[in-house]
Amino acid sequence: MKARVHVTLKAGVLDPQGAAVRHSLGALGFEGVERVRQGKVIELELAETDAAKAEASVKEMCEKLLSNTVIENYTVEIL
Incomplete structure (x- = not known):
């Protein structure tokens, strides 16, 4: 069974x-990006068969x- 975890900063925590990334996008000519929040995705392969x-776990x-x-x-997210 596979699981996917999305981790993001809480509101109010500086990023x-x-x-x-927002600054770099502007420097590359991508205008209109007002805010970027970065997170991470972790994918797990589990032996467990019960969702x-x-x-x-x-x-x-x-x-x-x-x-x-x-x-x-x-x-x-259980896949």
Whole structure:
């Protein structure tokens, strides 16, 4: 079973990487980009065959390692 985790910064947390991307896009001539927020996607291949158990396990992974829950949000998608 596969799982996909999307990790993004919480609202109000500064995103210097997103700001750098926005600036670079403007320098390349892409006008009108007012804000960029950058995140990450993590794909996992799991041995678990039960979707509910897989989701619970991945959420625990996110809480313990895959995201910094103080400044980041995450969503789990079981594929």
